[in-house]
Amino acid sequence: MKEKVKVLTGASHISILLFAVSVGNAHAQSITTKFKVVNPITKVEMVPAGDEKGHLVGILTRGGLALFENGEVANQTVVLLFDATLGKGGAYDTYSTITFEDGSSWVTKTKGSMERTSDQKHLLTKQAGEFIKGTGKYEGIKGNVNYTGIQYGASETGKGDWIGDMVFTYTLQQK
Numbered sequence: 501m502k503e504k505v506k507v508l509t510g511a512s513h514i515s516i517l518l519f520a521v522s523v524g525n526a527h528a529q530s531i532t533t534k535f536k537v538v539n540p541i542t543k544v545e546m547v548p549a550g551d552e553k554g555h556l557v558g559i560l561t562r563g564g565l566a567l568f569e570n571g572e573v574a575n576q577t578v579v580l581l582f583d584a585t586l587g588k589g590g591a592y593d594t595y596s597t598i599t600f601e602d603g604s605s606w607v608t609k610t611k612g613s614m615e616r617t618s619d620q621k622h623l624l625t626k627q628a629g630e631f632i633k634g635t636g637k638y639e640g641i642k643g644n645v646n647y648t649g650i651q652y653g654a655s656e657t658g659k660g661d662w663i664g665d666m667v668f669t670y671t672l673q674q675k
Contacts, residue, residue, distance in 0.1 A: 539564025589615035604636025643670025
């Protein structure tokens with residue numbers, strides 16, 4: 501009789517463990533969302549780095565629209581810190597905030613690279629990073645972000661328009 505109790509107790513522990521794992525996974529379902537962003541430069545400040553002609557460091561801000569595959573539209577603001585050489589490219593870090601119509605938002609932090617196209621007319625960009633904050637329905641957001649894009653026009657206020665393709669994969673913590 502004691503052996504049966506031990507077996508049942510062991511089986512009960514396994515059942516409880518499997519149930520807990522499945523419940524935990526149900527609360528952390530991974531979501532992938534794709535969208536396009538269109539945003540012009542709203543402000544730019546840069547200074548020569550001093551080591552070679554055309555090497556600049558600076559900050560710029562962008563503001564525009566995020567257009568989601570499901571038809572939703574949100575506002576995007578970006579703060580971008582860059583280290584680049586004219587005619588070549590460089591590296592940058594961004595903080596990007598997407599704010600939805602209901603007031604919910606998420607903030608991401610990325611690292612990226614940029615390079616000029618062979619005809620020197622456009623700037624190609626690629627970046628990756630993570631969510632650092634969420635509010636409203638995105639509170640507790642965790643996950644990864646990937647962007648690719650192209651800037652049309654000069655890196656000057658009102659002249660440089662960026663169009664990007666975004667792929668974000670995230671989970672939300674259950675409240």
